[in-house]
Amino acid sequence: MKLTGAQIFFECLKREGVEVIFGYPGGAVLDIYHEMPNHDIKHILVRHEQGAAHAADGYARASGRVGVCLVTSGPGATNTVTGIATAYMDSVPMVIFTGQVPTRLIGNDAFQEVDITGITRPCTKHNYLVKDVRDLARVIREAFYLARSGRPGPVLVDLPKDVIQASTNFVYPETVNLRGYRPTIEPHKGQVQRAAQAIRKAKKPVIYAGGGVIHSGASEELRKLAEMLQIPVTTTLMGLGGFPATLKKGTKEFHPLWMGMLGMHGTYCANMAVSNCDVLFAIGARFDDRVTGKVEAFAPNATIIHVDVDPTSISKSVIVDIPIVGDCKRTLRHLISIFEKEPIQNLDEKRRPWLEQIEDWKKTHPLTYNQNSNIIKPQFVIEKIYELSKGDAVVTTEVGQNQMWTAQFYHFTEPRTLITSGGLGTMGYGFPAAIGAQVARPDKLVIDIAGDGSIQMNIQELITAVCNELPVKVAILNNGYLGMVRQWQELFYNKNYCQTCLSAAPDFVKLAEAYGAVGLRAVTPDEVEPVIKKALEIPKPVIMDFVVDKEENVYPMVPAGKPINEMLLV
Amino acid sequence: MSTNGQNGNNQRHIIGVLVENQPGVLARIAGLFSGRGFNIESLTVAVTNEPGMSRITLVTTGDQHIVEQIIKQLNKLINVIKVIEFRDMEFVEREMALIKVRADKQSRAEILRIVDIFRAKVVDVSPNSYIIEVTGDEGKISAILELLNQFGILELARTGKAAMARGKKEYGKASKSVKPVKSVEREKEFIDE
Numbered sequence: 001m002k003l004t005g006a007q008i009f010f011e012c013l014k015r016e017g018v019e020v021i022f023g024y025p026g027g028a029v030l031d032i033y034h035e036m037p038n039h040d041i042k043h044i045l046v047r048h049e050q051g052a053a054h055a056a057d058g059y060a061r062a063s064g065r066v067g068v069c070l071v072t073s074g075p076g077a078t079n080t081v082t083g084i085a086t087a088y089m090d091s092v093p094m095v096i097f098t099g100q101v102p103t104r105l106i107g108n109d110a111f112q113e114v115d116i117t118g119i120t121r122p123c124t125k126h127n128y129l130v131k132d133v134r135d136l137a138r139v140i141r142e143a144f145y146l147a148r149s150g151r152p153g154p155v156l157v158d159l160p161k162d163v164i165q166a167s168t169n170f171v172y173p174e175t176v177n178l179r180g181y182r183p184t185i186e187p188h189k190g191q192v193q194r195a196a197q198a199i200r201k202a203k204k205p206v207i208y209a210g211g212g213v214i215h216s217g218a219s220e221e222l223r224k225l226a227e228m229l230q231i232p233v234t235t236t237l238m239g240l241g242g243f244p245a246t247l248k249k250g251t252k253e254f255h256p257l258w259m260g261m262l263g264m265h266g267t268y269c270a271n272m273a274v275s276n277c278d279v280l281f282a283i284g285a286r287f288d289d290r291v292t293g294k295v296e297a298f299a300p301n302a303t304i305i306h307v308d309v310d311p312t313s314i315s316k317s318v319i320v321d322i323p324i325v326g327d328c329k330r331t332l333r334h335l336i337s338i339f340e341k342e343p344i345q346n347l348d349e350k351r352r353p354w355l356e357q358i359e360d361w362k363k364t365h366p367l368t369y370n371q372n373s374n375i376i377k378p379q380f381v382i383e384k385i386y387e388l389s390k391g392d393a394v395v396t397t398e399v400g401q402n403q404m405w406t407a408q409f410y411h412f413t414e415p416r417t418l419i420t421s422g423g424l425g426t427m428g429y430g431f432p433a434a435i436g437a438q439v440a441r442p443d444k445l446v447i448d449i450a451g452d453g454s455i456q457m458n459i460q461e462l463i464t465a466v467c468n469e470l471p472v473k474v475a476i477l478n479n480g481y482l483g484m485v486r487q488w489q490e491l492f493y494n495k496n497y498c499q500t501c502l503s504a505a506p507d508f509v510k511l512a513e514a515y516g517a518v519g520l521r522a523v524t525p526d527e528v529e530p531v532i533k534k535a536l537e538i539p540k541p542v543i544m545d546f547v548v549d550k551e552e553n554v555y556p557m558v559p560a561g562k563p564i565n566e567m568l569l570v
Numbered sequence: 571m572s573t574n575g576q577n578g579n580n581q582r583h584i585i586g587v588l589v590e591n592q593p594g595v596l597a598r599i600a601g602l603f604s605g606r607g608f609n610i611e612s613l614t615v616a617v618t619n620e621p622g623m624s625r626i627t628l629v630t631t632g633d634q635h636i637v638e639q640i641i642k643q644l645n646k647l648i649n650v651i652k653v654i655e656f657r658d659m660e661f662v663e664r665e666m667a668l669i670k671v672r673a674d675k676q677s678r679a680e681i682l683r684i685v686d687i688f689r690a691k692v693v694d695v696s697p698n699s700y701i702i703e704v705t706g707d708e709g710k711i712s713a714i715l716e717l718l719n720q721f722g723i724l725e726l727a728r729t730g731k732a733a734m735a736r737g738k739k740e741y742g743k744a745s746k747s748v749k750p751v752k753s754v755e756r757e758k759e760f761i762d763e
Contacts, residue, residue: 121598122605126648129593146648180590180651312642319635 005133005164006035009097012140013041015172018068020044020059020439022052026072027112028099031164044439044468047460049076051432053083054458057092058433061419062394063440064217066093066147073099074112077158078119082426084154085123089423090238091215093152095143096124102162103131117158125153133166138173145176150183151310152215183309187326187334195281195305195322196338202279202303204354205231208262208291211238211422212284212308212328214415219243221332222283226257228339230351232358234262234270236285237403238422241412249413250391259358260367263291264558265404268365268567271558273358274299275565283307284328287318288423289560297563307331365556365569367408376525378402378477378548381532382409385447385475388532393445394437396420398430398454400484402477404554406449428457431474435461438470445473445536452478453502462515465541473535474543476508479550487553491568512543521545582611583637584663584733586654587626587644591617595649599626602647608632608640612665612730623651627732660736666729667711668693669702672722681721688714699724 003011009032013021020042025033036043046052049071056067067087071080077098087094101110117127126146128139136159143155199205213222213235219242226233226243233243240261247253260267262274274280280302285291287306292298295318306313306320307328314323324331344350369379382405385393395410396419397403403420412418419437421429434448448455455476465472477483482500489497509519518538522531528546535542556567589595596615603610611629618625630640637655644653656663673681678700685692685702688710694701704714708731715723 117594118597121594121601178648181648310646312639312646314642315635316639 001170002167003170004031004035004167005136005159006031008133008136008168008170009140009159009164010035010039010041011170012137012172013068014039016066016140016144018066021068021070022046022055022059022436023070024049024052024072024076026076026099028073028076028101028161029070029097029159029164031161032070032097032099032159044435044464046432046464048458049079050083050428051435051458051461051464053080053094053096054086054426054429054432055436055439055461055464056094056096057083057087057429058396058419058436059440060087060092060094060436061433062416062437064416065440066095066144067436068095068097070097071099072112073101073116074114076112077114077116081119081123082424084120084156086421086424086426086429087154088123088125090211090421091152092154093147094154095140095147096154096156098156098158100129100158100160103160104162106160116156120156123154124156125151127156127158129158129160130163131160133163133168136163136168137170141173142176142178146178146181150181150185151212184311184325185309185327185330187307187324187331189334191322191324192331192334192338195324196335198279198303198305198322199229199231199281199335200344203350204277205229205279205281206273206277206302207231207233208235208274208280208282208285209233209239209242210236210283210285211242213239213242214284216284216309216328217415218284218329218332219415221329221336225332225336225339228336229344230257230347230355231281232257232259232273232355234259234266234274236263236288236291236422237261237407237420239285240407240418241415242284244413245411246391246413250387250389252411254411259362261407263288263564264293264560265408265554265556266558266564267362267367267408268556268569269358269361271556271564271567272361275563277302280304282320283332284309286313287316289317292318293558293562293564297565368570369552371525374524376522376528376546376548378479378546378552379405379409380525381475381477381528381546381548382406382449384528384532385449386410388529388536389445389447393417393447394419394441396430396434396437396446396448398448398450399425399427400451400454400482401479401487401552401554402449402451402454402483404484405477408554410449427454431455431472432458432461432464434472434474435465435468435470438465438472439468447473447475450474450476451483452476452480452505452508453482455508456506459511462512462517462541462543466516470541471539472541474541475532476543476545477548478505478508478545479548479552480505481550483552484554486551490551490553491557492559508543508545512541517541517543519543519545521547523547580631580633582629582631584656584661584731585628585630585637585641585644586656586733587628587650588618588652589624589626590649590651591622591624592649595624596626598647598649599644602643603630606639606643608636612728614730614732627730629731654735656733656735661733662736663707663731663733664705665708665711665731666703666705667715668727669704669715669718669723670699670725671702671718672698672724673700674698677721681718684714684717690714
């Protein structure tokens with residue numbers, strides 16, 4: 001049977017199990033939109049294509065499925081680029097369909113033409129320009145396979161208008177045949193054995209886990225290995241939720257092995273532990289500069305084991321001793337079975353001095369702040385949100401202080417509950433990502449913890465949340481500044497607060513109302529709890545405007561380029 | 571533990587890359603080098619005897635750590651089928667150069683002698699110049715250029731290096747047939763658990 005390109009598009013999406021598209025129509029993709037009502041697929045109409053990309057990304061992170069977005073050519077396509085780069089840096093599986101001018105016009109500087117495959121080449125896992133409708137089904141099949149397999153990532157498919165209009169016999173390829181793509185999933189047995197030996201001998205081991213643990217669904221295995229070998233755990237920002245911070249959701253009964261996040265705004269304990277460990281077991285993490293600080297001084301005395309599905313991540317910035325290319329989950333399972341067969345002798349006795357040291361570090365410099373004045377401290381707001389949401393929300397963040405305080409004061413116990421732009425650090429990410437997360441998890445409370453700067457970067461999506469009845473909550477930590485930039489100006493640029501003051505700001509409560517959402521405000525500490533409680537009761541999108549301390553800083557802080565054990569503390 | 575520092579060990583490396591003959595594949599490779607700050611000294615590309623496959627030979631400089639990263643990054647590109655570093659193996663490298671050299675009455679005989687010694691060829695003659703074709707490894711090309719320099723080199727076109735491992739082993743063949751994969755497998759894993 002002959003189908004048009006547009007029909008093939010939907011047939012393929014159906015077979016890939018796609019239930020929702022985040023998109024925005026335009027001339028080049030009109031044929032797809034014309035065909036859409038004939039298919040049982042949900043479409044969320046955003047108000048800016050960047051919102052579509054971030055929402056698809058948030059959907060993917062919250063669900064573990066491939067996020068899909070559909071936009072038109074030219075500006076529609078370029079508007080997704082920040083979203084694509086965000087997903088690429090954080091290894092999020094996404095397929096982005098962009099319209100393109102008809103093939104005969106390509107290269108002609110046609111209306112709304114842009115070389116989007118050229119533009120996105122460095123920020124996609126792979127991309128395609130489909131020049132013949134007969135390739136369409138195969139390309140879509142490959143795009144989804146590439147997006148979700150190996151190290152996941154965004155794949156862009158550019159669809160010229162005449163290709164979508166043309167017809168061909170539809171055959172959905174049974175298999176994918178990519179000669180140049182064979183990700184290593186199964187780790188090398190000998191290397192796993194070497195890693196096990198190093199761990200067995202370790203007196204002061206540390207586990208440093210990243211987002212790869214979450215992508216591969218390995219958090220259960222990670223907890224099991226850590227508990228069975230009594231190894232303290234720290235994670236990166238992307239790894240939060242990959243190991244349970246607490247034993248009971250919503251409480252402060254911390255898991256005894258949990259040290260908190262490491263790196264620039266990591267905990268004192270995590271940074272000290274990494275700096276003093278003798279074996280560092282890095283899994284699904286990539287030794288980012290925000291984690292390592294000065295690389296020469298990162299885990300200086302440790303034998304470093306590094307598990308990653310992407311060989312380019314290994315020995316990129318820090319040379320490791322025992323590299324293991326493979327899937328986190330499979331590698332952890334192998335290690336667990338090795339240690340089940342042959343447990344470490346006298347484990348408790350062996351670990352006692354190290355765990356006592358860790359406990360001591362936790363006690364000497366815990367994460368802290370002072371809520372004693374009549375001005376709301378931003379950390380207090382996050383603690384209250386944690387408490388009142390019973391630690392059971394899906395939390396997205398914007399980027400900056402709001403993001404770091406969330407990482408420090410909301411305690412994540414499950415994977416896929418913190419959704420944040422780690423690698424690219426995209427302001428304006430959190431709100432559209434929350435919309436995507438709410439679509440993926442309609443049963444869950446979804447909260448975007450925002451700053452007054454970031455929220456304005458994609459505020460237009462408020463109407464998307466309202467009209468799709470997505471009851472996303474936004475908590476703005478409103479300090480009237482680009483807080484993190486101001487903090488750097490305070491500490492390293494002689495308090496020259498050039499262009500970081502946002503005191504000219506919209507009234508966020510009225511803004512929420514203008515969009516048909518609900519706006520609430522808290523100005524004093526005792527108003528915080530009632531505002532959050534009320535927001536959680538309202539089954540609509542709510543913006544909470546918390547007027548917080550203007551010059552509160554995120555501590556600890558490792559100045560850029562310093563070793564991570566040289567922290568500025570409160 | 572050591573780090574990604576320049577340790578002054580900047581050697582030249584010859585890398586062979588087998589790629590799928592797809593539009594944009596050269597741009598992907600060139601973009602990889604510029605985006606990550608790697609050097610390209612020379613780069614040649616042409617089709618192979620296998621349909622749909624091209625072979626790129628590139629020369630780059632860097633310490634072993636950087637070259638390892640280059641090879642990994644090249645391998646990560648979806649259209650790259652195989653990467654071969656010509657190291658720790660016997661291999662042949664060749665380059666071709668076309669050299670337009672000033673040739674007047676006094677120098678013509680001397681130039682022809684040099685051409686002869688280098689087993690090069692004169693492929694074009696004009697009243698005032700020759701075009702000389704020479705093939706060889708880098709040393710040979712440099713040597714003839716040095717000798718011809720005295721007469722005045724008017725124009726120079728070099729192909730860049732092509733390289734191949736000696737003997738039986740077929741480094742340049744795309745290994746194994748590819749095992750096709752079911753695309754939904756991984757996602758199922760997530761959803762099941």
